[in-house]
Ligand SMILES: Cc1cc2nc3c(=O)[nH]c(=O)nc-3n(C[C@H](O)[C@H](O)[C@H](O)COP(=O)(O)O)c2cc1C
């Protein structure tokens with residue numbers, strides 16, 4: 077019995093000793109493996125790596141790891157000593173700042189690709205990109221890592237990498253800072269346009285693994301431009317639904333990018349292990365404002381600790397709280413700072429295209445019909461329909477910005493857009509004076525051109541009509557009423573065209589000589605496809621604008637521009653819209669082919685024949701008992717449909733008594749007397765009436781044909797020549 081007990085105790089002792097040995101060996105091996113992995117990934121900086129910051133691999137909190145373990149790989153620039161000797165004997169602080177983690181197996185998400193998107197001019201950002209990429213590649217074999225120069229990318233390529241091919245891609249955005257427009261211009265355009273475009277789906281960027289922005293800047297350039305434009309791009313990325321970490325700001329003045337190498341590599345590596353950027357804040361947290369407003373508010377948002385200047389990567393949960401405040405956090409009040417509408421780049425582009433820019437948001441341009449009538453070669457259709465003298469007409473806009481991105485607009489991707497006015501506002505008087513001066517300057521250049529007489533020249537230098545239809549949305553300009561008043565006080569008539577997205581502004585307008593609404597499509601779906609409006613409630617705005625037109629003091633017009641393949645069908649639907657606004661007139665014009673451009677995809681096939689336009693108008697009238705075709709201008713492929721109010725026993729009264737309009741306007745201003753379009757309408761000359769031999773061409777002028785065959789055909793039809 078005693079012997080048996082002794083044996084049992086002996087066996088138990090052996091078993092305990094063996095178990096303890098196994099336990100200690102396992103613990104030792106695990107610790108060692110951890111150390112090796114993390115040491116290899118994140119070697120400490122050159123000097124003194126163990127003194128003010130504990131090496132990341134010191135999981136035993138002793139500093140011993142620095143004595144016998146050498147980082148397996150460290151590029152020169154990483155700041156790693158490469159030998160381990162720097163750490164010899166130093167006693168490291170007890171607390172570990174961040175540990176190198178064992179790679180966790182991603183549960184749901186997986187980073188399938190890392191794109192190092194860099195932008196550099198003098199090489200610092202590119203050097204950092206190369207080093208980080210090279211270093212991480214060694215530890216993530218099998219994971220696709222590519223380096224892309226953001227400055228070389230077209231907008232389509234930007235869209236492709238972020239949207240079409242962005243799924244499970246982690247973007248490491250390493251960007252220098254330069255204030256000029258050319259620097260990463262396509263990246264800027266893509267994000268700023270998408271951020272203000274409600275059609276851009278918020279789920280589009282969510283499918284990416286996220287963005288880690290690393291920005292190289294110089295604080296001596298001033299707070300407002302420090303680390304721009306990358307700061308804005310990173311903000312826009314998260315506003316569009318993408319996950320992003322807080323950005324690293326590396327200030328040239330104070331530190332070298334190398335100082336951040338370790339933190340950058342660690343964050344990227346952790347993110348890869350995690351499957352995506354950790355930003356666990358509910359994406360639905362919104363201020364209730366539109367995307368555009370959210371963008372603006374974010375720009376003005378000063379959030380505590382919104383940078384990594386200190387050199388420490390903040391905890392990811394802290395980052396999340398900093399980047400996107402939770403609903404329980406109070407968002408600081410937004411202060412709007414008005415900016416100039418036109419960038420230098422846009423100014424350059426517009427000037428090249430013959431626009432004379434006035435102030436910070438307006439322009440004037442000489443129209444081809446102004447030149448044509450100055451040379452005695454015929455005026456525009458407004459000459460035939462309303463008696464405008466085209467050589468005395470100034471074409472201008474007080475707002476180059478608008479709230480649409482029409483498919484056939486040449487300014488697509490370059491024009492300023494917005495749902496409301498948020499720019500510096502110029503004085504109306506300064507604008508009108510500047511436009512007149514600019515117009516005169518351009519007219520002057522036509523002196524000596526064949527056909528231009530001195531009498532016509534004097535008239536042209538003193539315009540009496542202003543067509544506010546150049547580009548943009550004139551009624552966005554907050555001081556449009558004063559602007560119109562100033563025009564009228566100079567004896568100029570006003571032809572004001574709106575895109576029907578600002579119904580409230582229509583209500584506040586003073587009388588105008590002729591008020592236009594562009595009708596680019598007849599149904600909600602087509603309008604969305606053609607005008608690509610920024611407003612979510614574009615169709616309601618459109619309909620309300622038509623409705624509000626009825627109260628305009630003066631003549632009202634619907635303007636249809638027919639584009640084959642886009643909106644050249646459903647005459648009956650257009651007729652329905654006529655019932656909403658009951659305009660005095662409906663101008664129907666075949667689109668003018670202006671050659672190819674980068675943005676417009678129109679060809680001659682989209683341009684309807686004049687006879688087709690006439691036929692379309694007849695179809696419309698068949699649904700509108702109060703309207704008939706009154707005039708045509710075959711020369712510019714345009715037809716006028718008029719309300720029967722303007723029909724007399726002898727013909728039509730579509731022309732305007734401009735002098736009478738001025739009198740009526742002055743009376744309205746003095747005592748509020750309202751008037752109607754009929755009060756200043758006069759008889760249309762026979763040559764302009766639909767069905768006349770001249771087909772709307774003023775017989776006192778000589779038509780000029782560029783195409784000799786066309787000229788011969790026209791002469792033969794008129795019985796001239798052989
Ligand atoms: C002409 C010039 C303009 C600069 N403008 C800015 C600026 O507006 N904001 C800023 O933060 N840094 C600015 N910087 C600093 C650079 O962005 C910074 O030096 C950066 O590290 C350069 O990186 P790179 O060598 O990759 O081009 C400017 C530098 C130069 C030479």
Ligand code: SF4
Nearest residue numbers: 443456466469471543
């Ligand atoms: S109304 Fe228009 S097309 Fe006619 S001359 Fe004036 S700006 Fe040119």
